[in-house]
Amino acid sequence: MKNIKKWMAVVLVGVMVFAFAACGQNKVVYKVAMEPTFPPFDTTDTETGELSGFDVDMMEAIAADQGFELEWANMSFGGLITALQSGNIDIIASGMNASPARREKVDFSETYYDSGLVVAVKAGNKTITSIKDLTPDMKVGGQIGTTGADKCNELQKAGKIKEAKIYDGLDVAMMDLQNGTIDALINDLPVTKAYMTAKPGTVEIVGDVLNAESYGIAVKKGNKELLDKINTGMKNIKENGTFDKLYSKWFE
Template identity: 45%
Template sequence: MSKKTIAFVLAGILVLALGLTGCGGQQQAGQAKVLRAAGEATFAPFEFQDEKTNELTGFDVDLIKAIGKQMGYEVQYQNQSFDGLIPALDSGNIDIAISGMTITSERAQKVNFSKPYYKSGLTILVKKDDDSIKGFKDLAGKNIAVQIGTTGSMEAKKIPDAKVREFNSAAEAIMELKAGGVDAVVNDMPVNEYYLVQSGGQEAKSVGERLTSEDYGIATAKKNTELNEKINKALDELKQNGEYEKIYVKWFGVKPE
């Protein structure tokens, strides 16, 4: 075989390999295309570990699997710390981050965001018998628990004289409130509401109005614009064919706004 022929064959192999992985997923001969997605599985009802099956489940998990199916990909969803999601995208260790991540200008400088798929906001949890905190203005000088790396943490740090304690998960922040270690928890509204439903509202309550209006987005690496476009297209299609609404109602009990 001549050098020219060898070079031609190698070039063909390279083109084939790039075609299999160009969208950010991975594929081997004879296998389904795979997208590696991740989120922190302590953010019920968006992503959490089912106590009975030990499987990762939640609204985000169902949604990204439906999006992957619409795109013709198999989605492998893994648990990863929230503050490690963007670095994992940047390093190429994952293709997608979907974890109740609020779209912010700061984050948008580092990743591509899909169209918004959920509208949220920040609310306050306090102990059931605490009537001293009725809204965000009453948090001045208080001890506040938040999840590290979240918009709840960012906003809590703006409260005058507040002592903000950061925890690895929303569940740990709520446990600290139950133990009496803090006066309040500032977190995303659906997470707080889900906790109150699951606990029967026995130990805590939500107070005040929603502080912010936030949009959750699906994040991809800044350089992977093709994948972001395909996710947007699939999300639009799921909203049109009713699958998005079906998943939404399953986890929140109401139709999307």
């Protein structure tokens, strides 16, 4: 009888272990993508080479709160929405402005950061003090797929600048700004500030913030189940203080 009880106990433990393992294996995994040249939102850890930034930490906190896992992917910003629409990824977390035009293509979470565009010039530039100083002989840069690029194209179309030079990554745009390939760069305020902090004395912001915009997490149009998870998770991490801790880590 004792042997039977021991045998049954062993079987029960085995079943429980198998059940827990099965639950772990069945955990939902979502593929989330970003373009990591947009610090402090999206960048690459210099030591590990892993994707890093506020968006990574925020999404991982949301995932932990909602009980799902994330698989991260590095993609060009200009290709993110196409990848989402085609089903190659499930989520975009890449400092993306939840603009009306983008809302026609994807669904956005509740916004989590209010930003705006600024004009950046090479440090020491005395010619350009605001966007009003841009002239028809100048080249102005922006990052592909962003409202900064839209503003550059708008200025070129209106004849206010010579060329709108659109870049895949911010790092190259900043280097071109410093070496004089472009006269100015139009980009998001917090990202430009982060670059100035990382590389002091290289570029500076001139003039006022141009327009307000708000960042959101994007999912495929109609994916209400995932959108609800993200919104609920974001609400929870804001209420329990996690969001504020992450904000302090990356912005203060």
